[in-house]
Amino acid sequence: MSLTSTPIPKIQTKTIIQMNNVWTSYDAKNFALKEITLSVDRGVNYAIVGQSGSGKSTLLKLINGMMHPSRGTIRVDYQTPDITNKKFKKMMAKIGYIPQTLGLVKNLTVLENTLMGALPRINTLNSLFNIFPSNEIDEAHRLLTMVGLENKSKRKAYQLSGGEKRRVAIARALMQKPEILLADEIVSELDRVTSHEIMELIAEAQRRINLTAIMVHHDINLALEYANRVAVIKNGEKILEIGVDGDQIIDFQTGNMTQQEILEMYE
Amino acid sequence: MNPKNNLIIGIIVAVVIAASINIDANPVNFVDGFPKLIKIAEEMTQVDPNLFHIAFSAMFETIQMAIIGTVVGVAIALPLSILAARNLNSKWVYAPLRALLAAIRTFPSILWAILFVIIVGLGPFAGVLAIIMYTIGFVAKLQYEAIEAIDSDPVDAISSIGVSKLQLIRYVVIPESASHLLSQILYMFDYNVRQTSILGLVGAGGIGYYIINYIQFFEYGKATVFMLVVLIVVLVIDLISIKIRDKFIIKSQRGMEMKIK
Numbered sequence: 001m002s003l004t005s006t007p008i009p010k011i012q013t014k015t016i017i018q019m020n021n022v023w024t025s026y027d028a029k030n031f032a033l034k035e036i037t038l039s040v041d042r043g044v045n046y047a048i049v050g051q052s053g054s055g056k057s058t059l060l061k062l063i064n065g066m067m068h069p070s071r072g073t074i075r076v077d078y079q080t081p082d083i084t085n086k087k088f089k090k091m092m093a094k095i096g097y098i099p100q101t102l103g104l105v106k107n108l109t110v111l112e113n114t115l116m117g118a119l120p121r122i123n124t125l126n127s128l129f130n131i132f133p134s135n136e137i138d139e140a141h142r143l144l145t146m147v148g149l150e151n152k153s154k155r156k157a158y159q160l161s162g163g164e165k166r167r168v169a170i171a172r173a174l175m176q177k178p179e180i181l182l183a184d185e186i187v188s189e190l191d192r193v194t195s196h197e198i199m200e201l202i203a204e205a206q207r208r209i210n211l212t213a214i215m216v217h218h219d220i221n222l223a224l225e226y227a228n229r230v231a232v233i234k235n236g237e238k239i240l241e242i243g244v245d246g247d248q249i250i251d252f253q254t255g256n257m258t259q260q261e262i263l264e265m266y267e
Numbered sequence: 268m269n270p271k272n273n274l275i276i277g278i279i280v281a282v283v284i285a286a287s288i289n290i291d292a293n294p295v296n297f298v299d300g301f302p303k304l305i306k307i308a309e310e311m312t313q314v315d316p317n318l319f320h321i322a323f324s325a326m327f328e329t330i331q332m333a334i335i336g337t338v339v340g341v342a343i344a345l346p347l348s349i350l351a352a353r354n355l356n357s358k359w360v361y362a363p364l365r366a367l368l369a370a371i372r373t374f375p376s377i378l379w380a381i382l383f384v385i386i387v388g389l390g391p392f393a394g395v396l397a398i399i400m401y402t403i404g405f406v407a408k409l410q411y412e413a414i415e416a417i418d419s420d421p422v423d424a425i426s427s428i429g430v431s432k433l434q435l436i437r438y439v440v441i442p443e444s445a446s447h448l449l450s451q452i453l454y455m456f457d458y459n460v461r462q463t464s465i466l467g468l469v470g471a472g473g474i475g476y477y478i479i480n481y482i483q484f485f486e487y488g489k490a491t492v493f494m495l496v497v498l499i500v501v502l503v504i505d506l507i508s509i510k511i512r513d514k515f516i517i518k519s520q521r522g523m524e525m526k527i528k
Binding site for chain 2: 066083090096098102103105107112116119120124128169
């Protein structure tokens with residue numbers, strides 16, 4: 001969980017996501033996000049916490065280009081995210097996105113839902129006939145084993161429990177061989193044990209591949225436990241950004257803080 | 268009840284009365300003619316059991332026509348519905364297609380049947396073509412509406428991966444709208460069986476040919492046999508579609524209950 005132990009690959013720079021003075025608006029007067037400036041290093045677990053309606057989900061959609069800022073700049077691996085831009089497609093394939101509702105296709109099987117993560121690198125014609133290369137199918141089975149769902153790979157997605165659905169969504173995202181994982185409150189509705197299992201899965205994936213995880217949480221304790229960095233969003237503004245190193249919490253403006261102080265600010 | 272509501276009800280009643288006078292709808296005629304209905308009903312009870320085997324073979328032809336019409340119609344309607352969905356296409360594609368589908372729906376199937384009898388001659392083939400046209404018009408409309416109403420979450424999640432549009436259609440749009448399609452196929456087959464039963468009126472094959480002939484010659488008892496067979500078959504089809512619905516549709520919709528606090 002320490003910042004320094006994160007391996008930094010050759011050639012690639014340390015920062016993968018950079019936001020400068022980003023504003024987004026629903027209309028001329030109401031801003032969902034105000035003056036957001038943040039940078040995310042490769043391989044870290046970056047948590048975004050805040051109350052409902054604070055603009056956390058919007059922040060994720062800005063990173064994968066589903067939404068655009070009305071002011072400010074965003075760079076994801078030196079590119080401006082834009083889902084409609086063909087040039088960004090390669091990057092999109094490398095960004096795993098798990099919305100709060102997970103976005104599983106309920107009438108398809110667990111295996112098919114997982115394989116969808118491989119679609120961008122598969123010949124369109126073959127994929128239309130449900131023909132996947134055997135190495136991709138092996139990879140899907142390997143990931144399903146990792147998330148503990150191999151015995152349910154033939155089940156339809158609608159037959160799964162809430163925790164199992166999240167595991168499928170994680171397997172689908174990992175199937176992309178992602179560099180960035182965006183997860184929107186995927187453990188909020190789960191019991192404690194299951195949410196820790198899910199968080200462990202993501203931590204495990206981060207250890208194996210150099211994955212940058214940006215996770216939106218409702219529960220700040222969970223964020224403090226698993227994240228290297230925590231940004232607190234309130235009414236669309238970033239009110240606090242802290243680094244977490246083991247038990248130590250560092251506020252970059254005021255120095256060390258206790259968990260109690262953080263919780264008080266969050267309330 | 269406020270004055271505005273009273274005014275609206277008053278207008279509706281006035282329109283109905285005015286329309287009745289215009290089309291010469293007189294309740295007195297109905298009451299005067301009522302004894303005739305009793306006479307017909309009495310004759311209808313004198314069924315001719317010898318005709319049942321002819322009735323069933325005619326019904327068999329009707330069902331075959333409905334099967335071909337439904338399958339071919341749906342096969343054509345499905346790609347059209349994808350092209351006519353507003354959430355998947357530019358308006359240059361969907362607008363003309365929707366206009367075409369609306370034009371197809373303007374004709375009831377009996378008019379399509381007359382048209383095809385003129386083109387391909389009397390017989391079941393004209394009936395099948397009529398059913399295909401009718402099925403295309405309706406299934407394509409119902410299905411593009413279903414596609415436009417699919418859950419946007421999987422669409423967003425999968426399109427953000429950077430998949431091609433065809434892949435998105437194959438893996439999200441079609442599976443997500445599949446239960447609607449199944450329910451429309453079942454409804455359409457049921458409808459087409461009943462519809463085919465009357466296409467015989469214009470010589471387009473099926474059991475309707477017998478029904479109209481017997482009624483024209485006032486042999487109500489014989490016509491009853493054929494109508495009973497239609498009733499039995501429609502009930503059986505209804506039972507089967509309830510079973511299919513329970514197995515495939517109800518289950519998958521229960522899966523939609525994502526818990527939201």
